[in-house]
Every structure is written in structure tokens, then in C-alpha cells.
């Protein structure tokens with residue numbers, strides 16, 4: 122197989138997660154051919170590939186061109202990370218003015234807003250996460266070799282979390298990511314707004330395990346995506362209302378004030394925008 | 405991504421021609437090198453241009469401050485945890501939150517583990533191809549090319565990387581953007597089992613570290629003869645320090661000249677006040693210098709020049725050997741690659757010392773910050789160099805203003821001057837061969853530039 126990696130509007134974290142897969146990754150690569158990868162390889166042109174691991178969304182005209190070239194020359198594309206899958210954090214707000222640079226300088230012009238990869242490129246496999254764990258990226262790559270089924274996690278972060286939720290009132294809510302909550306006890310029960318109930322699993326509840334809230338980096342779970350009546354916000358309201366035996370209006374008020382933080386990674390995704398139009402901040 | 409070096413783009417500028425090398429490979433992010441010629445076809449200047457910008461620092465404005473550190477970790481896929489840490493520390497500085505001692509120890513351990521892991525990825529994917537196969541065809545000048553002929557040497561490095569990755573996974577949960585560092589402390593204190601497992605993992609690395617160090621020493625010595633053009637680094641070097649010794653969470657910043665002159669020691673606030681930002685029209689990166697120090701170097705080679713101190717005996721000894729061999733100051737670009745390896749050793753020694761003397765298990769993890777209208781500043785020395793964060797919050801904990809300065813911004817003026825110097829020596833016309841392109845990129849990679857981090 123000809124394998125390529127490419128980074129568009131990305132922080133480099135997804136690539137580093139892949140590189141951190143270490144020897145198994147390099148050993149797999151050495152059985153194939155790297156067609157292009159500016160992280161790994163000195164070739165400067167995009168060439169035809171069987172598999173492209175693409176990270177990042179599309180934020181400027183250069184990235185748009187690269188995406189079009191990949192669409193023209195690649196057989197299968199894996200969208201690695203929530204920036205590629207949903208547009209990610211750079212799409213959490215509408216575009217602000219970029220720094221002033223000279224028009225004739227040949228720097229890529231910014232687009233109106235960041236776009237998820239599949240706005241331009243046909244995506245074979247979606248791998249959300251900020252970043253996805255190294256093992257998950259490697260498994261996805263192997264699945265396209267035909268050795269394994271592609272990884273899919275239809276549960277939520279809660280379903281992988283060792284903490285247990287109780288039904289009990291919460292005095293006040295905090296956006297603090299965590300503050301020494303006892304092991305085994307659900308962070309929601311301590312007034313920390315953990316998005317585990319509505320977020321796709323597959324990360325082994327990495328953040329709650331260390332006592333820190335899930336900020337929803339793997340995007341909505343299958344349940345949230347399953348019908349028009351579900352959204353990250355409405356499902357979160359329902360869950361918090363139940364787990365804290367609170368009044369729904371009170372919870373709604375609290376959560377609508379921090380809506381932006383619920384859709385940090387997914388706000389630019391057209392499916393999510395269509396489903397929750399009235400809920401997405403800035404609409 | 406259309407140009408090969410043979411497809412050079414020429415355009416008229418400054419009366420001469422401009423050639424573009426695009427993209428710069430084996431760095432993080434997208435950038436090009438522009439070489440500008442005089443009308444007499446001599447190199448006038450070469451410059452590294454950042455081609456992307458995301459603006460995550462601007463995203464922080466208007467956001468609840470307590471969410472900001474996790475967001476700003478996403479500035480950089482390598483130094484993300486250090487941005488997260490810097491953001492937490494700026495908020496702590498603004499709120500006056502006092503960090504519990506146990507949380508301070510956990511943070512320090514995390515810093516050393518992250519630093520070593522980040523450097524190991526740089527050594528494997530960037531340094532090794534440059535040092536082991538500098539003259540080879542680009543088809544093999546990469547980690548898989550080396551893996552096929554020198555599997556044992558690469559496996560050794562991967563064993564060390566895997567040990568640090570597992571240690572980080574055990575202590576911090578995730579590798580790249582861990583959630584564990586929070587404003588006021590950390591979200592949990594690792595238990596005794598986690599700590600002893602971490603200690604065992606690190607203990608097992610010693611032989612592989614020794615072998616790898618010897619290999620890099622040998623390669624650097626060999627390559628120095630091939631690549632050194634006589635162009636040395638000039639200007640000042642800078643690091644976060646405690647009593648003059650580099651420390652990622654140091655409360656002061658030391659700036660020393662490569663040549664004659666006295667060192668200057670600044671507080672974090674003085675660094676912020678003394679900075680000069682000089683935006684350019686031709687790059688999304690905003691270069692930063694200091695009043696009285698136009699060309700700064702920050703990162704591993706800066707810290708190696710400061711010296712590691714006696715508590716990390718092995719790293720200190722190797723550092724002194726380098727000084728004996730190459731002279732003081734260490735001002736040759738290829739020594740930056742040695743500095744990466746010596747810092748892995750230093751981080752390994754520091755982590756082990758911390759684990760041996762560990763006492764905070766079960767201590768208080770976090771002091772929740774309380775907000776009033778205030779501003780704060782922090783400096784963290786990340787794997788790639790000094791990061792500065794500055795924040796203003798209102799009384800309800802909403803961010804009113806945020807500023808981030810990254811290592812590449814500090815390094816940019818010196819990197820471009822150095823790149824121009826090398827270009828003048830190796831570029832002989834507008835036809836840029838692969839060997840010349842490789843030499844120019846080597847000059848850039850010595851600064852380990854990370855574009856997403858630099859432009860935020």
C-alpha cells in the first residue's frame with residue numbers, strides 16, 4: 122500500500138499521537154511505502170496513495186487545495202481527530218480577522234470558516250478525538266489493510282468510566298475541570314460539568330479517570346446522533362436533571378449559559394448544526 | 405503542496421528573484437523557505453515563513469477562565485501540556501491561588517516526562533534521518549529507511565519512548581492533551597502503585613539511553629565535519645531558571661549573550677514588559693525580541709549552554725564533555741541535536757530523583773481559584789523553549805484579554821539570520837538541489853520549529 126499523512130488546520134497533536142504509536146507504527150510503515158508525509162518524509166509533492174491519514178480541518182485556501190488534491194489522488198482517507206471530523210476547536214467561534222499580512226506576500230488567504238474534511242474529501246473512516254489515542258489510529262490503519270474490522274465505539278465515555286453516579290442534589294455547578302474528587306465518585310455528583318454522558322467512548326474515559334471532566338473531545342455518541350430529538354445539549358440537560366434530582370429549567374439555564382463549551386469541538390459540523398440549529402452558539 | 409525543488413517559483417522582488425522551497429519537511433506544521441536574490445544572483449536573504457494561523461488565543465477571550473487551559477493546550481500538539489500549564493499558572497498568578505505542595509511535585513514530574521517524550525519523538529523522526537542518512541536519497545532519508553538497515557538502534561529509541569509514553573499514560577491519562585493540570589493544581593495525585601510502576605519503567609531505560617547517546621555522539625561528530633559551514637549562532641540565549649539553573653517551572657528568566665557581556669535575570673512580568681513584537685508582512689508568525697537582545701535563542705541548546713547543575717550528574721558530565729570538545733558557548737547548530745538527547749537524560753534523572761524522594765501521595769491536589777478582576781502572567785520552559793502566557797479576567801471569571809508567546813516567535817529572528825547566513829554559503833543559483841534544500845532545512849530544524857505553536 123502507498124500510505125500518506127497530511128496535516129491541514131491542525132495543532133500537530135493527532136500526528137504526534139500517531140508517531141507515539143512507536144515501533145508498531147514504523148514497522149507497519151516499513152512493510153508499505155510512504156507516498157508523502159511532510160512529518161516523516163522529504164518528498165514535497167502529493168502523490169497517489171491507497172490510504173491517507175488526514176488530520177485537521179480546512180481553514181485557508183492552501184488547505185482547500187491540498188484537500189482537493191487528496192480527493193483527486195487517494196483511494197481511502199481516514200479523518201484523524203476532531204479537527205478533521207468536525208472542524209474541531211478552530212471552529213468553536215466564527216472567524217476573526219487574521220493578522221495583517223501583505224496581499225502580495227503569497228500567504229494563504231483565510232476562508233470564511235473552518236470546514237470539516239468531508240466537505241471536500243470522501244472519507245472512508247472517521248476517527249474523532251483530540252487527539253484519538255495512538256492505538257486507535259494504528260488499528261484504523263490496519264483495518265484498511267484488511268486485517269481487522271475498523272474500530273467503532275457506540276457507547277459513551279460514561280460507559281467506560283469507573284466512577285459511579287448517584288442520584289443526589291448538587292449545590293452549585295463549576296466549570297473547573299476537576300479538583301481532587303474522590304476516586305470512584307462521578308464528577309457530576311461533585312458539581313463538575315462532565316460531558317461523559319453524551320460523548321463517544323473509545324478513550325477509556327481518560328480524563329475522568331484522572332479526576333478531570335470530559336470536555337467532549339470525541340464528539341457526540343451514537344445515541345446523540347440517533348435522532349432529531351437528541352442533541353449534546355438536550356441529552357446533557359436530561360442526564361443532569363435526573364442525576365441531581367433538579368428542576369429541568371434550572372439545569373437548562375445553567376447549561377445554556379455555557380453552551381459554547383459543550384460544542385467546543387463540533388460546532389462547525391453541518392450534521393450537528395442541522396440537528397441543533399437553535400442550540401448552537403452564534404446561530 | 406505542488407512544488408518539488410525542481411519546480412521553483414520565480415518572481416521579481418527587490419530587483420532580483422525569489423525562490424520558494426515548499427513545504428519545509430520534517431517539522432511540525434506548514435511553512436516554506438523563501439530565498440531572495442540580489443540583481444547579481446547572490447543570496448540577499450532567506451526566510452522561514454509560517455503559512456497557517458488558527459488564533460486559539462483569541463478564542464480564549466470571552467470564555468470562562470476555568471475552561472481556557474484545556475482549550476489552549478490545543479495550541480500545540482507537542483508542547484500542548486506546557487501551554488496548559490502556562491495557562492493555569494497565569495490564572496493562578498491572577499487569582500493569587502496558592503498551589504498545594506503535592507500538586508507542585510506532580511506538575512514537576514509531568515514536566516520532565518513530557519519533555520523527554522517530546523524530545524524522543526523529535527530524535528526519532530527528525531534528528532535520526534538527518535544524522536544517520538544526511539546524503540542519502542530522500543526516499544530512504546526517513547525513519548523507515550533507517551529502520552530497515554539499523555533496526556536495533558531504532559528499536560532502542562522506541563523502547564525508551566514507549567517507557568516514557570507508558571509512564572505518562574499511567575500518571576496523566578493521555579499523552580498529547582492531558583486534562584490533569586488544572587487551575588490551582590492537578591486533578592488527582594497519583595497513588596503509590598502508579599509511582600512505583602513509573603519508577604520501574606524509567607529504571608529499565610538506562611542501557612538503551614547509554615547506547616543511544618554513544619550513537620548520537622558518533623553521528624554528530626561525523627556530520628559536523630560534513631555540514632559545518634563556519635556559521636555560528638550569535639545573539640543571546642534565554643531559559644527559565646532557578647538560581648541560574650534551567651528549570652521548566654523556573655520563577656525567573658535568564659538571558660545571556662553568546663559573546664561578551666553580563667547575564668540579565670528577569671521576572672516573568674519583566675519578560676512580558678521587555679518584549680518587542682515586530683509583525684512582518686510576509687509571514688503569519690510574529691517575531692519577538694527583547695529590548696537590548698534582538699536575536700534570541702530559546703530551547704534545548706539554550707538550556708545546555710546554561711548548564712544542568714550538579715543534581716543530574718550524568719547529564720552534567722556529558723554537557724561538560726561537549727563544552728570541552730566544542731568550546732563555550734555552544735554555538736553550532738548541530739549541537740541542538742545533542743542537547744535534545746542530553747535533556748532526555750536530564751529529564752530521566754530528574755524524574756527518578758523525584759520518584760525516589762516522593763512524599764505527596766494522598767496530599768491536597770488543588771486549590772480552587774477565586775476570581776476578582778485581575779491580570780496574571782506566567783512563563784514555562786517547554787521542550788522547544790520559553791512560553792509566555794498573560795491573562796486578564798473580570799470579577800466573574802470571564803477572560804477579557806489573553807496573550808500567548810511561543811518559542812518559535814522568540815527564535816524567529818535568530819533562525820532567519822542563521823538561515824540567511826547558511827543560504828549565502830550553500831546556495832549558488834536559483835536551481836536548488838536536494839542537497840542544498842536539505843542543508844537549508846537542517847539549519848531550520850536545529851531550531852525545532854513548530855508552526856501551529858508559533859502562530860497559535
Ligand code: SF4
Nearest residue numbers: 132134202203204251
Ligand atoms: S483534533 Fe486536537 S489534537 Fe488533533 S489536530 Fe485538532 S486540536 Fe490537535
Ligand code: SF4
Nearest residue numbers: 279282307308315317
Ligand atoms: S459523568 Fe463523567 S465522571 Fe460521571 S460517570 Fe460519566 S464520564 Fe464518569
Ligand code: SF4
Nearest residue numbers: 324328335336338339
Ligand atoms: S474523556 Fe472526554 S475529553 Fe477526555 S479524551 Fe475522552 S472524550 Fe476526550
